[in-house]
Amino acid sequence: MVFGGKTVAGIKDVAKKAGVGVGTVSRMINDSGYVAEKTKKKILEAMEELDYTPNELARNLYHKRSGIIALLIPEIANPFFSRFVSYVEQELYAFGYKIMLCSTANESNAERDYLNMLKRHIVDGVITGVHSLDIEEYKKMNKPIVALDRYLDENIPVVASNHKEGGRIAAEILVSNGCKKVLHFIGETSVSSPYHERHKAFNLVMKENHVDVISYTLKRNLMEAQYYKDAAKEAFEKNTDFDGIFATDLPAVECMKEAIRRNKRIPEDIKIVAYDGTPVTELMEPELTTIVQPIDKLAKSTVELLMDEINGNKYKGKKVFLDVQGKEGKTAKIVNSY
């Protein structure tokens, strides 16, 4: 069989040039039986000369594998996810897998479309950092899946940061900096995700320390700067006497800019602790104090679990929580080491 354009050499041409049968070439390509070393050398030379590379699609059909992992995320332009994808790609590359990228935030039906497509395609596995659909859709997939920061099903392992620790550390930083009233920007609450633990733990520490918390819920999948800019502006208009802010990187940045525009001194008047620790926190002047999610380790762990599943391992109720770390910038002092 020859595919991929008329000018490409096929297995028959290789066999002819090497002076062996087509079956021998096929056995060698698919590693499906004995071929003498001397013969292998002849075949390799023929392949080289003809610039022949075995057709992956035909091989995949035979082996029922594609070497492709689908990666579902809300939006690649978001700095957390672009970094996560970068690390996942590096990890998968080491295992010989490629990424099919599926961003779902820009089209209302994208998640459903992609899942349907993935049912038809032989992708060897799925990593998902989204879910707005019925969990049933994921269960139907019948493929190895690992979820990032999302609870989907007992049979789908989840990898996440230890958000409980993250929320606690953020709260303790603001408390030890003397804050009495803080703005707390929280993520969409309708999703079943480990990240809610962050908000719970944060609020608990604040309550124990008699710090007032004013919460704002940010909508999902609206990751454009303007949305956060407007949210920051609104929060600053409605509240005047607060002295601390806790939010993920991008809304934290917009809050800091709003504070600077209003001639608030940072950290003297307002302390800010960001969450995620993507490079945008380092781009700022002053640099943001932040709780860093270990994006590299999240990627590594996600890929390892997926490889386990592809190799036949079944997980039940598997959850991996990875340590976060406080990183001092200039928007709040870190007294204890975390």
Added chain:
Amino acid sequence: MVFGGKTVAGIKDVAKKAGVGVGTVSRMINDSGYVAEKTKKKILEAMEELDYTPNELARNLYHKRSGIIALLIPEIANPFFSRFVSYVEQELYAFGYKIMLCSTANESNAERDYLNMLKRHIVDGVITGVHSLDIEEYKKMNKPIVALDRYLDENIPVVASNHKEGGRIAAEILVSNGCKKVLHFIGETSVSSPYHERHKAFNLVMKENHVDVISYTLKRNLMEAQYYKDAAKEAFEKNTDFDGIFATDLPAVECMKEAIRRNKRIPEDIKIVAYDGTPVTELMEPELTTIVQPIDKLAKSTVELLMDEINGNKYKGKKVFLDVQGKEGKTAKIVNSY
């Protein structure tokens, strides 16, 4: 043929349930012959009931198409490329294509490995924003290719911003702001790319206006903040009497931070014009004046040319240059409108 796991219904099951022959179902799936509307309805109902979706891999083998476009970029975590990929994905989605992501900066052999892989795989086309290899490797691909901002071969169309205009506009902004001596950070010069026009045009306008230009060449594929931070620091240490800076977004940001650390007033002491116009320029306080590359239009044009090629169009010496735009922030005034 049935693939993709033991529990999945096959074409035979669908045919049996619908009470028709396998050939009829196959004709419908592949749109390869007449099937009566009434029969189609019966088949669709059977598919629905059995949760059957035709196996894409088998169909691809038949149609010699995969529905996958490979996208080679240096590094997805770079804000320009994460945005470009986001737009390309949206454009391709509308045409029913998916992206295979190939970042090449993190592994020394990644570009060669990916190109070898792409020769074997039936990807339907390639979009590349990298090239460190022999152009011969791309010529051998024998697949539709479009290049972003890179000259590869006469037969490979190139899409780029009108960098000549971009360089001219940036220079005119700095001149009209009264600059007399500027730092100019330029990209790797060993690559054959339309972006060199930016530097030439910038230098020409500066020469005409008797403005001194001190050039620094930044290395390729080193997109980490620390590298730019060090470069900015070095430039500030070696030069004291400059009053303007021209650089792409990330080094421009690091220059601004270095200036702030040295208590330089912006724009009073130093004017800054950035190039690219990714969202990081808006994240800064003060926001950066920047020349905006039309990343959405670059993506649209790239995808359109690729679709043309997939549909059999051959291009020879095709170059598409898209308008850039000056966008005023607070680091330099824009007197004329561009």
